[in-house]
Amino acid sequence: MFTFYPTVGPAWLHPYFIWFQLVGLAVLVSPLQLKAVTLSQQTNARELVFGVAVTSFISALFGQIVGSIMFEIMYWPMLIPELNSWVSLWQALTFLYPIERVIITVIVVFIGVPLIRALRAWGYEIGGK
Template identity: 35%
Template sequence: MLVSLFTAIYAVFRYFPTFPMIGLSGTSFRAGDFVAPVIAILLGPWLAVPCIFFGTVIDYAFAAPVFAGLDFLPATVGVIVAGLISRGRVGWAAAFYAVLLSLFVALPLSAFWIQTVWGFTLPFVWLHIITLLILISPLGFNAPKWIRSSNGVALALGVGVTILAATMAQHITGGILYETILFPVIHVTTLSRATFFWSFIFYLYPIERLVITVIATTFVVAFIQAVRSSKLDGILGGIGSRPTTSRSTLDRRRLHRSTHLFLNHFRELVRSRSN
């Protein structure tokens, strides 16, 4: 019942365009990007995934797929990350995100350093790095507890951290698909041309992702508070105002160790690209 309901909701939102896609005329991102992490927080990762998949496939009838039929992947990654965080598996979400970030940096046409208009260089993935650091900090590991808090500020902070991580993971997945599927279509085949493309995206994606984070956070906080005030929070297991069961110290150490291994791998990739 819930899967069918949220599949329909996602399909409706995904029908409406938002930001244009750079390099492909007549294509755009969809309003479903605002809704996907919300569905993950409400339903959890594994119920949210079929909502995204079937909602995307339904919309193929109205708009042709852009990424060779894999258009469901970015939002699917986003709901997995958001769902894992909201269910207390922050370490796994961070490790998953770190793998995606490492994969993007390792691709041959990914520009790591961007020469800015202000005269200094910054990593293209600077906001991704900040998001990953937030995710493995106390802010990230406290997010599941804050999502279930009755305190409005704590709730907003927990939801905001979760949605930021989800939409950034969605963005890096879109970047991987763009480079592997669309670059050949728009004849971006050299690193110099790719760097020009990423230099333009560099100024746009932080604004785009932060707007999505703010709008989605505002919506989901209002929705959670409305559901709780109506005493209906038992229907959606991820938003009940109750404490989460703490994970064991050993389990958390294992999660931290796994995350640090991926971060070390990412650092080595950065060094190799810089040389």
């Protein structure tokens, strides 16, 4: 939706911006996401890391999309009415936000995997069985 936001969406001004969302969409609709959900319920550390990483990657991209929609709604046309400003913005963010989202995914894995293992050690089941 944010890609095709009227007038200022990246599809109209800088279509290259959506390349990373397309990667995320491919992961989401592929069997990889289903496998990640299954593996996140395993006790093997390597499988758990993979499951948490894929799931958090999709989640981080979804958060970026929602944030972009909110940004477009709040800033156009009141605060940033110039279309050239939007083009510059999308161009600057094209390679910046993927780095940010990968860093978020890595941080979630480093925090989430030990947390899930600790909760399981205390008898809590994450993901349901």
